[in-house]
Amino acid sequence: MKIKRLMKWGTLALLLILFAWFQFAYWSSTNDCGRSIPAGAERMQAIKYCEYGAPDDVLKLEEVAKPVPNDNQVLVRVRAVSLRFYDGGMVEGGIGRLVFGLRKPKNTTPGSDFAGTVEAVGRNVTEFKPHDEVFGVRAGALAEYICVRADRAVVSKPANVTFEQAAAIPTALVALQGLRDTGQLKAGQKVLINGASGGVGTFTVQIAKAFGAEVTGVCSTKNLDLVRSIGADHVIDYRRDDFARDGRRYDVVFDLVGNRSLRDCRRALTPTGTLVLSGGGVSNGGSLVGPVGLILRGQALSRFVGHRLVVPTAQPGKENLAVLRELAESGRITPVIDRTYPLSAAAEAISHVEAGHTRGKVVITV
Numbered sequence: 001m002k003i004k005r006l007m008k009w010g011t012l013a014l015l016l017i018l019f020a021w022f023q024f025a026y027w028s029s030t031n032d033c034g035r036s037i038p039a040g041a042e043r044m045q046a047i048k049y050c051e052y053g054a055p056d057d058v059l060k061l062e063e064v065a066k067p068v069p070n071d072n073q074v075l076v077r078v079r080a081v082s083l084r085f086y087d088g089g090m091v092e093g094g095i096g097r098l099v100f101g102l103r104k105p106k107n108t109t110p111g112s113d114f115a116g117t118v119e120a121v122g123r124n125v126t127e128f129k130p131h132d133e134v135f136g137v138r139a140g141a142l143a144e145y146i147c148v149r150a151d152r153a154v155v156s157k158p159a160n161v162t163f164e165q166a167a168a169i170p171t172a173l174v175a176l177q178g179l180r181d182t183g184q185l186k187a188g189q190k191v192l193i194n195g196a197s198g199g200v201g202t203f204t205v206q207i208a209k210a211f212g213a214e215v216t217g218v219c220s221t222k223n224l225d226l227v228r229s230i231g232a233d234h235v236i237d238y239r240r241d242d243f244a245r246d247g248r249r250y251d252v253v254f255d256l257v258g259n260r261s262l263r264d265c266r267r268a269l270t271p272t273g274t275l276v277l278s279g280g281g282v283s284n285g286g287s288l289v290g291p292v293g294l295i296l297r298g299q300a301l302s303r304f305v306g307h308r309l310v311v312p313t314a315q316p317g318k319e320n321l322a323v324l325r326e327l328a329e330s331g332r333i334t335p336v337i338d339r340t341y342p343l344s345a346a347a348e349a350i351s352h353v354e355a356g357h358t359r360g361k362v363v364i365t366v
Contacts, residue, residue, distance in 0.1 A: 030101075030103075031050060037063070043063050043065065045062070047143065047343065054091075059110075059346055072124050075120040076116040076118055076148055078143060078145060079366055081113060082362065083350060087350050091110060110140075110346075112141050114146065137153040137154075154318070154321075155318055155325055158325055161335065164335075164365065168199070168337065169325070171199050173324070175200055179204065186251075191208045191253075192254070193217050201217070205217055216234040218236045219238065230334070244268050253274075255277050335360070
């Protein structure tokens, strides 16, 4: 009886603590919206959203204070920003509120993958100088200028790619980690990529080929030629064929869509194969619930099955960005651009990405 009583009161106490935490986190969630621009500050244009909601309703092009770099930062004149699949989810809130702010978004400018030109450097910065062309990752990139730590996620831009292409390169971090850091992919092995024509998928095809794999890409009928053109040895039209039931087996299955069950994905693996679950796309009409749920189930199942299950978490450090720069410089990866939009059309661009049928990357020019 004492144990039952302790469990009862312990559960009640836990619920009360969780409720109090939620209330505190919710009402303390705020942002910098409504603050006036300091007198004498230089101004710039940026995309802002102060409340969660549909992109067309909450995203606004506003005039804000131009940032000033500290001693360890570089000030970058942004030329292009590529969108990630989760940018729309950040704007709309949903389960992302647990990370981005329960009541209001903490970071009020979306976008992270940028390319541009260094305009000024802090006094401790020696790697970059004004007019250098760079690309990297920094939250709040949909603006005319951003400040970036010089020792973190920013590197020089390859000379043989445009600013629009360079802004798309950080997306390949997911592909790089999922293929290289699994420790499984070897030259000659067979890799299947579900979602091969999307933003991450087009990079995954090319990086797998650069590592010497035999690549099969899964995509829709209209994208078969695109996936072949970037190096896939075989293509599967998911409208006509089912990779989980055609009898072929792969050393690595890289799922970028989250529209198939774990059983289906594992059925396509060799007995010692690796399943990479990225969640780098959307399913169910744009919902992230499908991919996220699949990843969570995959992590739980990985303890009990012979197959290896991997969930890559893209690390945007300088070392990984430098690897991608070298792949781009050598021509082994070429960013595929679906379409570009001006900064003023950011809401339209994010809505297009949310529709889930992009061919390569969507880029906003600044």
